[in-house]
Amino acid sequence: MSYNFKEIEKKWQDKWYAEGTFNAKNDFTMKKWYGLIEFPYPSGQGLHVGHPRSYTALDIIARKRRMQGYNVLFPIGFDAFGLPAENYAIKNHIHPKITTEKNINHFREQLKSIGFSFDWSREINTTDPEYYKWTQWIFIQLYKHGLAYKATMPINFCTGCKVGLANEEVVNGVCERCGSPVVQKEKSQWMLRITKYAQRLIDDLDDVDYLDKIKAQQKNWIGRSEGAEVTFKIADSNETLTVYTTRPDTLFGATYMVVAPEHPIIDKLADKITNIDEIKEYKHQASLKSDFERSELNKEKTGCEIKGIKAINPLTNEEIPIWISDYVLITYGTGAIMAVPGHDTRDHEFAKKFKLPIVQVIKPVDEAIECDIDKEAFTDVETGILMNSGFLNDLPVVEAKKKVIEFLEDKHIGKKQVNYKLRDWVFSRQRYWGEPIPMVYCEKCGWVPVPEEELPLKLPDVEDYEPGENGESPLARHAEWLNTTCPHCGGKAKRETDTMPQWAGSSWYYLRYMDPHNDKALASKEALKYWSPVDWYNGGMEHTTLHLLYSRFWHKFLYDIGVVPTKEPYQKRTSHGMILGSNGEKMSKSKGNVVNPDDIVNEFGADAFRVYEMFMGPFDQTAPWSMESIRGCAKFLDRVWNLQNLLVDGETYSPKFEKAMHRAIKKVSSDIEEMKFNTAVSTFMTLVNDFYKEKTINKAEFKTFLQLLNPFAPHITEELWQTVFGGKEMLAYMKWPTYDEEKTIADEITLPIQFNGKLKATIMISLDENEESVKEKVHQAVEDKLENKTIVKEIYVKNKIYNIVMK
């Protein structure tokens, strides 16, 4: 018989959320636990079945922590600024504020219908002026500390819509919406100096408990490399050309140089360049290409020799040619390289194409290794030995690097240098639906921050959100907003019309949860001290390099200026796998494989939904949705409900189930900590099967079972606890069951007997039975099979296995 989940789940949800059952307590003397999930973007489509995977997982941990006596903070909010709401507004002429509010209401109902133990009294919304007041405040602090600056940067510009586009809106080099080509357009933008924190963002990963793959991906993204800067003289000139290289040891093999098209040396030496028109034409062609084209259409390298000037290799003193090519990027290193075609694949390709000399300066230490420098660059560092390199000859690569850097530093023509791939964060968006950047431009005083007492600087209510011509922000059209007075001199001034990117509000939201209604500070010192850091943060891998890195950066800055008490925001970071459609493809409207959480809750109930999401597969791996499997989980809960029909009295576990109970407590407890939810669920199922097999369960067993299952299926378990046991106190706050290690160990063991590692039989032995006795039993058991065999040796691994090696 099925239980009435609709009625039961509603009943408990109403009680929990009306009474604030799961709200964090303001008792700062208790031990605390702060669990965080990525707050959703309230899209028009409503909740995706992917959201509850992460939410259920952390909800289970949060619920377990409450039972373990922690003061738990498990908050929820909405990351509500962003493009979809704005695009929807442009299309349908409904203010983003209205759609956002509507969507949030929908999300809130959906989230409540799944029974998450969120503290709804702390709900936040990034578009609330009382919230973004502090987002703006942080920006001003960044500006005051020299970490926010204006720079002219190329942006993606759609030639059709005449708007600036975010990178995510550029698909294969064309505009996602209209399909017109996207070009790069120079625009003055606010930038945040995240690069200043690059090294600390790497180093401090040592102090946090993130999954290794998350650490690896962040390190990769920051992209630290060690090498040297080397300065080359330009022949017959006072100019020099500085390059960055990770292989200074190959300097003797540098046979030419290459500069990026945007490199300033071309303008500086324009008079000397004999083919300046050709070079200008190359520069022009390169500027027409988008970043996308420069990287995607790179099958064939292009380039052009800069005639009339030569560089001098500081070690060989030979004059070498200088080329221009767009495979060298102005944004990395010095925008110029020394080319060592013998030992760099790209330089080799370029040298081959333009018939430039290739010199070998490294050979493999093992002569047996094939190495034909004319065919292919030899790039192996581990096995390399220097040759044709004067004072570096015969040194291994690692030694040669050290020695050459010493030499360069001694002669003041180079130095050790560390570089990062990480670039500063482009913080401006020419969009309406975002936090206004609280800056004012005054002809006399330059950029001046809005005084802090005037925050929040509210986003004005406008009717037209269309981006302006040439990629101007829609706010630029609103004179009333635009024109203001300079907070510094009182003269006429104009406001910044760009808004902040989607990432701004989410970079510090976990701090606001600690004290969400504070109007004096982003949170009180006491709350920050008590709740920091977030103990466990779960989210998607797709946020590893942007959101996670950005918020670590902001947090470190806030730490530096004494606002927050910890160096890192999140002590532990884990990630969940994506949920795919039943056909194994990503869920999308066009593929028609989208599953709506509301339908699942209606048909199977919230508890079944939660149990299924945890049971479907390993938590950190992608998993396809299956309607059949969720039915199995609903059936399991029916069986749990009907256990009450088998119930007998009993103050303690019956001998029949004692071991099973202790083992289940142990297994479920550790599985939750390790996020092995799928095997925890199978433990529950096995246990239920055992109760059915024996057609009995006593009260002690049932009580423990309900407690263990409560974090996974909170509604049905509370209901059974109340109706069957007459429990007054809520299960959710009862002490988490404990187990006795000794009682998890079996005293009888099935011992496998192998012949040459292959299973032949099993026997029962008692735990730690002496070897003589085991041997006797084994031989008795396989006597007949031993005829005509010569035993070579016998291996007994205590309580594990008995293997007979024979001929």
Next chain:
RNA sequence: GCCGAUGUGGCGGAAUUGGUAGACGCACUGGACUCAAAAUCCAGCGGGAAACCAUGUGGGUUCGAGUCCCACCAUCGGUACCA
């Protein structure tokens, strides 16, 4: 190319970390209940008549390998001319 993962029945997946491969669930088959169906309960369920064969492929280490080592293949995610 580089970085990270993954590969086990018809399907989703287990496997105490080197010790009985296939727990648990789905699907399927049979039985009970029912006038009947659904639901429920019980039983079976990798292949093979068996010896045996089976954890992407080929080697290796070991008394013993899904698990460790070497060389590959395939799929997915991230990143990409980063010098």
